[in-house]
Amino acid sequence: MKAILTVNSGSSSLKLGLFAEDLSTLAMCHVDRIGRREAAMKIHDAKGRGLPMPDHAPKAFATNTQALRTALEVFRADFPGLEVVVIGHRVVHGGISHAAPVRLDEETMKDLARLAPFAPLHQPHNLAGVRAAAELFPGTPQIACFDTAFHRGHDFVNDTYALPHAYYARGVRRYGFHGLSYDYIAGELARTEPALHAGRVVVAHLGSGASMCAISGGRSVDSTMGFSALDGLPMGTRSGQIDPGVLLYMLQNEGMDAGQLTDLLYKQSGLLGMSGVSNDMRTLEGSDDPHAAEAIAYFCHRIRREMAALAASMGGLDGVVFCGGIGENSAPVRAQACAGMDWLGLSIDAAANAQAARDIGAGRVRVLVIPTNEEIIIARAAKQVMG
Ligand code: ADP
Numbered sequence: 001m002k003a004i005l006t007v008n009s010g011s012s013s014l015k016l017g018l019f020a021e022d023l024s025t026l027a028m029c030h031v032d033r034i035g036r037r038e039a040a041m042k043i044h045d046a047k048g049r050g051l052p053m054p055d056h057a058p059k060a061f062a063t064n065t066q067a068l069r070t071a072l073e074v075f076r077a078d079f080p081g082l083e084v085v086v087i088g089h090r091v092v093h094g095g096i097s098h099a100a101p102v103r104l105d106e107e108t109m110k111d112l113a114r115l116a117p118f119a120p121l122h123q124p125h126n127l128a129g130v131r132a133a134a135e136l137f138p139g140t141p142q143i144a145c146f147d148t149a150f151h152r153g154h155d156f157v158n159d160t161y162a163l164p165h166a167y168y169a170r171g172v173r174r175y176g177f178h179g180l181s182y183d184y185i186a187g188e189l190a191r192t193e194p195a196l197h198a199g200r201v202v203v204a205h206l207g208s209g210a211s212m213c214a215i216s217g218g219r220s221v222d223s224t225m226g227f228s229a230l231d232g233l234p235m236g237t238r239s240g241q242i243d244p245g246v247l248l249y250m251l252q253n254e255g256m257d258a259g260q261l262t263d264l265l266y267k268q269s270g271l272l273g274m275s276g277v278s279n280d281m282r283t284l285e286g287s288d289d290p291h292a293a294e295a296i297a298y299f300c301h302r303i304r305r306e307m308a309a310l311a312a313s314m315g316g317l318d319g320v321v322f323c324g325g326i327g328e329n330s331a332p333v334r335a336q337a338c339a340g341m342d343w344l345g346l347s348i349d350a351a352a353n354a355q356a357a358r359d360i361g362a363g364r365v366r367v368l369v370i371p372t373n374e375e376i377i378i379a380r381a382a383k384q385v386m387g
Helices: 064-078 106-114 123-136 165-169 179-192 244-253 258-267 270-275 281-285 290-314 324-329 331-338 350-354 374-385
Strands: 002-009 014-020 025-032 040-045 083-091 142-146 200-206 210-216 219-223 319-323 366-369
Touching: 002 123, 002 374, 014 064, 014 374, 025 064, 040 064, 064 123, 083 123, 083 374, 106 123, 123 142, 142 374, 179 200, 179 210, 179 319, 179 374, 200 290, 200 324, 210 290, 219 290, 244 258, 270 281, 270 290, 281 290, 290 331, 319 324, 324 331, 331 350, 331 366
Parallel strands: 002 083, 083 142, 200 319, 319 366
Antiparallel strands: 002 014, 014 025, 025 040, 200 210, 210 219
16 A cells, blocks of 8 residues: 655654545554653544554653654554655754755755755754665655745845844744644645635644744735744744843853853743743643743734734734644633734634634634644645655
8 A cells, every 4th residue: 555654853852644545545644752651652543532652652752763663563564565655754844945845855955055054953853864764664755744834925124124134034034833733724724615715814733832824815924933933933942032132131141152142042941931831832821830831821912913913014914823732622711812903803602612623703803613634735835746
């Protein structure tokens, strides 16, 4: 049986998708906390039934390659005669030049490795996933799909910072991320809500990483993330937008070096840093610590600010879509993020929101909850690039 494999390789997680040639889902795999003792693999078929692990499978996974090898063994046991004909990878950064998926060769891999300083906590792990797959499937074509690609058509004012122009030429630009998710949502709108797709929509991808995108007529015109995956909304452990003066102060007065600052901004801030409780929204919602409520309030406040800013970029707002782990599952966050936004025509129906309905708007602006699917976007692209 011929199949397409998708790989989303992160610093301590691995997500795999196995698709038939007609792009129907065969199986999914998610491994968390790789490198730690509690690393766990969840693997299930298209109907959500768990697939059995081999007896000799490691209890924990030390590396992404080890996890990939075990998952393939499970896939092969469940789909005898499985032949992976193409592998699609999520790669966070495509730089200035990649506005579409690309087949990977040595030269392209070198180019993408040069972009590692632009996304130091993501790009090296994505490329390590490519190398691990190449080792297990020598000769099988590999395709990279970029989180930045969906945003490459931004106008200059949404692509630049107010720095001397030489930095723009050297790649210091607003790239935007989560593009695979936005691409999927734009496609779903085109398929199910053509009138809304033709209009002005803000998509809020709220997960461990979180960003929002202004999509007008199906095209990304602005995003809350910029040069790095740190900008915009606060996230599980990332700060989101911050006055650059704070960073100068930390370097000059708090005795921090670049490494400590990186750790602070990427790993110690956001919901975790503010609450002191957890980076996980479910835990915060269940906590009676007042700092947990403060962290949620800040998160929702920033969503409201960005909503208005993105509406301004599009000259109006016709719809809002929530997706990602928080956007799809947290009725309280959706309610708080839309509270007091009636002036923009945005309000939600409390009952529909509580029931997790697809259509939860109560005002002029449509409000939808649409589960995102980055894996299918990668599989489609891999199939398309291979013709
Ligand atoms: P990632 O960026 O790692 O893919 P996800 O999209 O899976 O992240 O989102 C993870 C976030 O979603 C976590 O903060 C988690 O607490 C939150 N989440 C998942 N389910 C719920 C729920 N039922 N209620 C509130 N938050 C939820």
